[in-house]
Amino acid sequence: MAEITYRDAVIRGIAQEMSRDNDVVFLGEDVAKAGGVFKATVGLYEQFGPLRVRDTPISEQAILGAAMGAAMTGLKPIAEIMFSDFFAVCFDYIANEFPKSRYMSNGQTKCPLVVRTGNGAGSRFGAQHSQSVENWCMMIPGLKVVAPSSPVDVIGLLAAAVRDPDPVIFLEHKSLYPTKGEVPDGEIVDKLGTAKILRPGRDATILALALMVPRALEAAERLKAEHGIDCEVVDVRSLVPLDTQTILGSVAKTHRLFTVEENPRLCGWGAEIVSIVADEAFYDLDSPPVRITTPHIPLPAADILEDIVLPTPERIVDTVRRSLQG
Amino acid sequence: MATARNSAQAAPGSGLNDDIGEDKRLALYRSQLRIREAEQRAFDLFLQNLVKGTSHLSLGQEAVASGFAEAMQKGDLSFCTYRGHAHTLARGVSVEKVLGELMQRDNGLMRGKGGSMHLTSEEHGVMGSYAIIGAHLPIACGAAWRAQYKGDKDVSVCFFGDGTTNIGAFHEALNFAAVWKLPVVFVCENNLYMEYTPIGDVTAVPHPAADRAAAYRLERIIIGGNGADVVYRTAQKAYAKARAGEGPSLIEALTYRHSGHSRADPAKYRPEGELEKWKERDPIKIYRERLKQFGVGDKVIAGIDAEVRKEVDDATEACKAAPMPPLDILTTDVYADGGWAWRN
Incomplete structure (x- = not known):
């Protein structure tokens, strides 16, 4: 048992899954060498190397599209969209591509990926960096949508999301990153769909x-x-x-x-x-x-x-x- | 057998034992003809109200699909657009499965759940047809990233039209693929029209794909897209480069669609004589001549023609006789558990 921050729980959750499965890869803007703008991915690049933890250009469509192509063909990508407000510039993947490919292909296409994002207000960032977009995502058939409130839930639900065979939108709350909570030692895996x-x-x-x-x-x-x-x-x-x-x-x-x-x-x-x-x-x-x-x-x-x-x-x-x- | 006969009759300086060879040439011809006949049939069935919804035909553009597909190896992946019947057929998917999907029958490739614009057959390497312009370029990058990461030797090949070069995802994907040095080949089928508008009217450069290549430090490649041999050789070269770990290619293939953008479009915006001019460069006509140059007899060609027509006729009849999809597939495969449950 240890008390850790919500931010460190994100790092621990990703690390837990990347250690378990070599097919789990991680991409996003400033996530590798810089450790993320919210410092929620610090150390992953050092631990898992440049092939598995990759910095991308500022290209949200390329990030989500690449995650989807990798997921369709055998990897289990975790993609970061820095602020959930930016979903609006890559919403085609969230609304049209991830959630509909399995259905439209009559079950041929798989899309096991996780999109992590910084969601929510409280940072005084104004109207384009503070939104809570859970309702944008909830309305789309084919997606799963998760939003943890505590460090232990971050780890457990992130693990469940990575292991889930469907596309999961994982909403981390920016104002919760510095908050702390007790977390048990060892592997933590929770269950999606449980209040x-x-x-x-x-x-x-x-x-x-x-x-x-x-x-x-x-x-x-x-x-x-x-x-x-x-x-x-x-x-x-x-x-x-x-x-x-x-x-x-x-x-x-x-x-x-x-x-x-x-x-x-x-x-x-x-x-x-x-x-x-x-x-x-x-x-x-x-x-x-x-x-x-x-x-x-x-x-x-x-x-x-x-x-x-x-x-x-x-x-x-x-x-x-x-x-x-x- | 055939090779010996043809070697003796081959056109001077271009014998049948060249890099392509007779077997592959016959395959290229058969592939193009299958697309031509199946697309023409789709058009006829639409006029009979048996093909519903929209459809975007590749009549006149067959050589691009066939040339790139015939140069692929098993395991290579195709990412197509809503104008994707040709690329799907070119990977060996049966005419019956394609027409069945267009006719919304239970024997269709996706049992009527996807329709004309979303043809997918993963067992043939057809990783989907994408109807949101540009969406599949980044997706092809992702498949190529998986190959790079796992050390797989397959190539991801992404087909799109000239209009796609003006959407953001095109530029994001090109830069991404170049920076990550991904084994992906981008193929722009420049058929001169972005839907109903001449591509030149809405694009800052004369060659919508090739003139952008330099921005991503890629070679400027423009080919005549109606000659299957040229297309095939270009594809081979790009695939070899990708497999060698030397990164992506962007190829602009000039071609022309004989029909309108979609079934709703009679293509009245074309200048007089343009279609006729391009029909002189009809890829099927060109390739028939090419086969003859290499000494393939009329009988062999007629044999292929008859086989292809029979496949299309048989497929048509099978689709007409096939039932409509059962209603119980409405809620299947929304989620990976096979169902659609979003709550307990």
């Missing part, structure tokens, strides 16, 4: 993802201490596949549902979950489900502006309290 109940509770279910998870946990502690409201916090972790059973089970127990989403409001992941709950667990609910999201605006750069648009523990506390106590 985790991080804090059991009786009065309401709070679903959260990535950076919103620690905020939901903090809010739950305050709701309990200050208002006597006992919330269950569920880390969704994997949007596709989606662990609906854990979510429905929690709602059946608490009868109230809140989602905490960093993505802008329209078509956020919470909307899909609320619709599932409305379809399948409507009579379990004691009150309307409530979505706590970033508003439908581009993200501003200034501290004071960015802080106010993202869901905060205060906003979560306030929303849950008003819903339960009026």
Whole structure:
């Protein structure tokens, strides 16, 4: 057991998989000699050499296209897109190529690859380097989409993603890189498609993802201490596949549902979950489900502006309290 | 046998025992004719409303597909565009499988799940036909990267049209392949038109591929794409270079499509006489003459013609008789577990 950062967990997760399987290769911009702009790949180039850890030009289409061609023909590439906002310049691969080749070829084509990317706000980078793009990815049949919130989940879910035979979008939250957590020694392999109940509770279910998870946990502690409201916090972790059973089970127990989403409001992941709950667990609910999201605006750069648009523990506390106590 | 006969009758200075040889020449002829007959049949079946959706024919461009495919070894990989019937057939995929896919039948190459623009047959090295312009150039780089990494000796060959040279992925892939020295061969089929617009109207250089080669420190290669022998020799050279670890090639093959861009296009934008001029340089016509020059008898040629027509006729009948795909394949192969489940 050791306490490590989310950033170091990325390094350890990639290293674990590259040590296990020579077919795992890694490419991206500034990832090799420089160790990544977020320093989340430091030492991999030294450990695995220039044939397996490769710097690329600033060519996002070439990065993802090359990862796909390598995956189709026998390798298991991990590709880094530095900021998830840049998905927009290589979205053809994410939307049209990775997820559709198996289907269109009637099962002939495989695409076992992982796209790692720095997702999310909090770094004051403004509207083109701060977005939460999980909803861009979730809507595409054929992709899997994962977003860990803790170091141990980074390692375990990254290992599961690399071993998965489908294309997986692996969203690392930029603001979580310096955060720390306990990680067991030895190999860690988790399972895609599993949500985790991080804090059991009786009065309401709070679903959260990535950076919103620690905020939901903090809010739950305050709701309990200050208002006597006992919330269950569920880390969704994997949007596709989606662990609906854990979510429905929690709602059946608490009868109230809140989602905490960093993505802008329209078509956020919470909307899909609320619709599932409305379809399948409507009579379990004691009150309307409530979505706590970033508003439908581009993200501003200034501290004071960015802080106010993202869901905060205060906003979560306030929303849950008003819903339960009026 | 045939070689001895033909050696005796070979045109002066270009005997049949040259680098290509009779067997390969007959294969090149058969390949081009199969494409011609199958594409013409696809057009006829479209007029009968038996080919649905869109289709992009390679009538007139057969020599490029056949020349590059015949120079490949088993294990070499083809990456094609939506105008990919020719390249798929050239790797040996049956006419029935291709027409079946165009006719949306259960006997089609992908049982109707892909359609004309996405022909794929991995067992033949056809690693997909890509309908988003330029997408497959980086993908071919990735397959070549795998070969380089694993020490495999196969070459990835990527075909695309002149219009592709103006999209970003073309330039990303060329630079990437050159910097990583990948065993990939990029083949631009310059048929003079970007869909409906003359390529010269929208491109800053006269030769859309070759004139960009210098930007990636690649050789400027332009060939006549309607002569299968020239295409074949060019391919051999590029493949040898790739296999030797000397990096990518970019080849611009000049050719012309006899039909419109897609089934929706009657190609009225062409200047008068242009099509007729190019039809004089019809690759099938050229190659028939070439075979005769090398002493191949009319009987041999007629025999191939009859065999190819029979294959296409038989395939047509088989496809007409084939059932439509069953509805239960709708949700198969979305994910690697064979299904489509996105939730528990």
